[in-house]
Amino acid sequence: EVQLLESGGGLVQPRGSLRLSCAASGFTFTTYAMNWVRQAPGKGLEWVSGINGGGDSTFYADSVRGRFTISRDNSKDTVYLQMNSLRADDTAVYYCARCLFIRAPYFDPWGQGTLVTVSS
Amino acid sequence: EIVMTQSSVTLSVSPGERVTLSCRARQSIRNNLAWYQQKPGQAPRLLIYGASTRATGISPRFSGSGSGTEFTLTISSLQSEDFALYYCQQYNNWPPTFGQGTKLEIK
Numbered sequence: 001e002v003q004l005l006e007s008g009g010g011l012v013q014p015r016g017s018l019r020l021s022c023a024a025s026g027f028t029f030t031t032y033a034m035n036w037v038r039q040a041p042g043k044g045l046e047w048v049s050g051i052n053g054g055g056d057s058t059f060y061a062d063s064v065r066g067r068f069t070i071s072r073d074n075s076k077d078t079v080y081l082q083m084n085s086l087r088a089d090d091t092a093v094y095y096c097a098r099c100l101f102i103r104a105p106y107f108d109p110w111g112q113g114t115l116v117t118v119s120s
Numbered sequence: 121e122i123v124m125t126q127s128s129v130t131l132s133v134s135p136g137e138r139v140t141l142s143c144r145a146r147q148s149i150r151n152n153l154a155w156y157q158q159k160p161g162q163a164p165r166l167l168i169y170g171a172s173t174r175a176t177g178i179s180p181r182f183s184g185s186g187s188g189t190e191f192t193l194t195i196s197s198l199q200s201e202d203f204a205l206y207y208c209q210q211y212n213n214w215p216p217t218f219g220q221g222t223k224l225e226i227k
Binding site: 047104109111 | 169
């Protein structure tokens with residue numbers, strides 16, 4: 001069974017940092033690109049970042065470029081999102097999601113999400 | 121980025137009815153459109169990709185159609201478990217973008 005399990009969310013102060021992890025299982029990890037998609041409380045979905053299977057191509061939404069860094073460790077079947085300079089509007093549930101083609105991403109499946117709250 | 125517009129924020133429908141949800145792209149996205157279902161407290165689930173291809177394990181009650189800028193998701197004979205939020209998403213242009221969602225509620 002394909003599973004994605006996020007961790008690392010929590011409460012952080014504005015301008016602080018946090019690293020999210022997403023552990024994958026049940027599929028050949030390197031075959032797939034991985035993404036982070038977020039959902040602010042009561043709001044819609046926003047794609048945040050993506051990385052190809054080899055880990056050498058990364059992509060970011062304008063809203064996070066320069067502050068967030070996506071990476072993956074294919075030996076551990078895990079993708080990460082390093083979030084720096086966090087702002088209140090980064091508060092959201094962050095989902096990890098798989099896609100086959102990083103340049104034509106539709107997302108299946110999604111993890112259960114991890115909540116990031118940026119507040120003083 | 122491409123703006124995706126779902127014409128209805130909320131639709132009130134009775135169980136057993138057929139319902140059609142709409143999604144419009146500001147410019148052509150060919151057939152590079154996906155639909156997701158999200159229930160309260162859960163992650164989204166892929167229903168349709170390529171505008172009309174059902175994802176693995178998705179009931180034939182769900183069907184998608186459209187191309188270019190106009191798309192629809194049809195649910196035939198609504199079941200209780202179908203009352204949820206539905207999002208469309210384009211992946212033709214970078215970055216991928218979502219509609220604002222349509223909530224299906226019980227009438």
